[in-house]
Amino acid sequence: MQHQKILILDFGSQVTQLIARRVREANVYCEVHPCDVNDDWVRAYAADGNLKGVILSGSHASVYEVDDKAPDSVFALGVPVLGICYGMQTMAQQLGGKVEGGSTREFGYAEVRARGHTELLKGIEDFHTPEGHGMLKVWMSHGDKVTELPTGFKLMASTDSCPIAGMADEERRFYGVQFHPEVTHTVQGKALLDRFVLEICGTRPDWVMRDHIAEAVESIRKQVGDEEVILGLSGGVDSSVAAALIHRAIGDQLTCVFVDHGLLRLNEGDMVMDMFAGKLHAKVIRVDASDLFLGELAGVTDPEQKRKIIGRLFVDVFKAEAEKLKANGQGNKGATFLAQGTIYPDVIESGGAKSKKAVTIKSHHNVGGLPEQLGLKLLEPLRDLFKDEVRELGVALGLPHDMVYRHPFPGPGLGVRILGEVKKEYADLLRRADAIFIEELRSHIDKNSGKSWYDLTSQAFTVFLPVKSVGVMGDGRTYDYVVALRAVQTSDFMTADWAELPYSLLKKVSSRIINEVRGINRVTYDVSSKPPATIEWE
Numbered sequence: 259m260q261h262q263k264i265l266i267l268d269f270g271s272q273v274t275q276l277i278a279r280r281v282r283e284a285n286v287y288c289e290v291h292p293c294d295v296n297d298d299w300v301r302a303y304a305a306d307g308n309l310k311g312v313i314l315s316g317s318h319a320s321v322y323e324v325d326d327k328a329p330d331s332v333f334a335l336g337v338p339v340l341g342i343c344y345g346m347q348t349m350a351q352q353l354g355g356k357v358e359g360g361s362t363r364e365f366g367y368a369e370v371r372a373r374g375h376t377e378l379l380k381g382i383e384d385f386h387t388p389e390g391h392g393m394l395k396v397w398m399s400h401g402d403k404v405t406e407l408p409t410g411f412k413l414m415a416s417t418d419s420c421p422i423a424g425m426a427d428e429e430r431r432f433y434g435v436q437f438h439p440e441v442t443h444t445v446q447g448k449a450l451l452d453r454f455v456l457e458i459c460g461t462r463p464d465w466v467m468r469d470h471i472a473e474a475v476e477s478i479r480k481q482v483g484d485e486e487v488i489l490g491l492s493g494g495v496d497s498s499v500a501a502a503l504i505h506r507a508i509g510d511q512l513t514c515v516f517v518d519h520g521l522l523r524l525n526e527g528d529m530v531m532d533m534f535a536g537k538l539h540a541k542v543i544r545v546d547a548s549d550l551f552l553g554e555l556a557g558v559t560d561p562e563q564k565r566k567i568i569g570r571l572f573v574d575v576f577k578a579e580a581e582k583l584k585a586n587g588q589g590n591k592g593a594t595f596l597a598q599g600t601i602y603p604d605v606i607e608s609g610g611a612k613s614k615k616a617v618t619i620k621s622h623h624n625v626g627g628l629p630e631q632l633g634l635k636l637l638e639p640l641r642d643l644f645k646d647e648v649r650e651l652g653v654a655l656g657l658p659h660d661m662v663y664r665h666p667f668p669g670p671g672l673g674v675r676i677l678g679e680v681k682k683e684y685a686d687l688l689r690r691a692d693a694i695f696i697e698e699l700r701s702h703i704d705k706n707s708g709k710s711w712y713d714l715t716s717q718a719f720t721v722f723l724p725v726k727s728v729g730v731m732g733d734g735r736t737y738d739y740v741v742a743l744r745a746v747q748t749s750d751f752m753t754a755d756w757a758e759l760p761y762s763l764l765k766k767v768s769s770r771i772i773n774e775v776r777g778i779n780r781v782t783y784d785v786s787s788k789p790p791a792t793i794e795w796e
């Protein structure tokens with residue numbers, strides 16, 4: 259089935275993904291593409307008639323400094339266009355208006371007054387002033403402003419310091435807002451985007467997870483035919499959901515390879531095997547490669563070097579398993595496809611025009627280089643989905659709730675949570691400390707929300723610090739290792755706040771770790787946000 263869709267052109271804003279999230283939440287399919295796609299691309303993209311509207315994102319740049327423009331064809335498609343912040347500014351400039359650098363900058367909360375009556379803001383006000391004007395509580399982040407409306411536009415909204423905070427050409431259905439409707443701080447932001455997407459663009463809300471399973475199953479069958487697929491299964495959310503979906507489509511033509519690199523969490527290996535072999539009846543090969551990984555990591559202390567070694571060993575193991583599959587005597591012909599749990603944020607991050615300019619903070623282990631080296635074709639059934647859509651899909655496929663709502667776990671595992679040199683002794687201590695932390699997070703329920711602290715945090719784990727400190731236990735002196743607890747709250751993992759865990763919880767965890775894990779005598783809590791820190795320590 260062909261879905262109607264909204265095109266989001268990304269000018270490099272930090273929050274472009276949120277626009278996509280909000281549109282998807284309205285059950286409308288959308289895609290984010292870099293702003294520098296050309297006119298031919300836009301026309302081809304719209305050729306099947308399913309493109310119902312375009313949204314132009316914000317940017318850190320200024321329209322008078324860079325020449326990032328929307329392809330002109332966007333304004334000639336006959337579909338509605340919404341410009342947000344920089345998106346509004348470039349729309350204004352491209353259509354004959356004027357944009358200038360302002361002397362006052364607006365960051366954060368602002369109140370915007372609706373002007374006149376426009377279709378976009380119809381029925382969308384947070385409150386009315388005594389004079390009867392509609393006001394919106396919004397989030398702003400800009401220094402430049404539109405100072406002259408382009409021909410055909412009328413004023414839609416303003417603030418004290420930004421007289422043109424919204425503009426509309428109702429004839430052509432072009433709208434611009436200086437504020438950010440995609441962030442939750444803009445109280446009616448979701449309502450405004452819903453109105454644009456559903457009413458102004460008239461899009462059919464047909465993006466529903468239930469239907470997606472049937473469509474995905476059909477397309478996997480078509481793509482794979484009677485060939486065979488291997489999939490790197492980590493037990494994490496993405497690869498597990500990909501495995502369940504592909505298994506539903508092609509059954510035994512799928513073989514999952516689960517690599518135990520000796521850097522997994524406590525009992526993780528058995529849990530993953532149990533679930534896949536036991537409940538889903540999928541073929542899973544468990545490869546015990548801990549000696550290989552720990553052997554190659556011995557003596558290596560540099561984080562980037564550790565990541566590269568782990569990435570390379572993953573490739574080696576997959577390669578060896580793909581070969582073995584041909585000769586296993588069970589009628590396998592050998593895999594021609596490699597399946598991956600790549601999700602939409604991975605696609606945007608690696609393909610976005612903007613992110614190519616970004617510096618490498620850490621080389622995320624990735625299997626992106628795999629297919630070429632292995633001579634395999636790629637199968638990525640989740641590449642259009644956001645994480646929470648993947649989770650919804652997992653539940654719909656019958657995966658247990660606990661598995662689907664697990665915190666993400668990085669491929670290099672404890673390898674990046676043991677600072678410096680990785681040793682089995684350290685990994686064993688860390689596994690036990692981490693298991694205690696997670697157990698307590700799960701059992702501590704927050705009274706206000708009724709949720710466990712595991713569910714209230716996005717990711718939580720323990721980090722092993724290879725330093726010793728002095729302690730006293732049972733009147734004796736100890737000289738043992740230190741661990742740090744890390745718990746963060748984030749929606750996209752690009753930025754994160756450290757979680758304000760209750761002291762009672764921290765107290766319990768600390769006392770249990772020190773009492774139960776001999777070899778650790780000190781526990782600290784990491785109170786750094788991202789940025790400037792990162793979530794993992796390496």
Ligand SMILES: Nc1ncnc2c1ncn2[C@@H]1O[C@H](COP(=O)(O)OP(=O)(O)OP(=O)(O)O)[C@@H](O)[C@H]1O
Nearest residue numbers: 490491492494495496497516517599666667668669
């Ligand atoms: N131990 C492992 N064995 C086999 N494949 C792995 C392993 N760890 C990671 N991978 C592969 O690397 C991919 C990327 O890992 P990543 O952690 O980003 O995703 P995930 O584990 O599927 O989900 P989550 O983000 O919830 O942890 C996985 O989808 C999987 O294919």
Ligand SMILES: O=c1[nH]c(=O)c2[nH+]cn([C@@H]3O[C@H](COP(=O)(O)O)[C@@H](O)[C@H]3O)c2[nH]1
Nearest residue numbers: 621622623666667668669670751792793794
């Ligand atoms: O699959 C992965 N392979 C990796 O190499 C990797 N490194 C970091 N992470 C995860 O990415 C998110 C952001 O982490 P950082 O703030 O530490 O960069 C967090 O969720 C991290 O756990 C990884 N995931």
Ligand SMILES: NC(=O)CC[C@H](N)C(=O)O
Nearest residue numbers: 316317343344400401402
């Ligand atoms: N967030 C934005 O899109 C900002 C646009 C532009 N850089 C400004 O300061 O106005």
Ligand SMILES: [Mg+2]
Nearest residue numbers: 492494667668
């Ligand atoms: Mg993972």
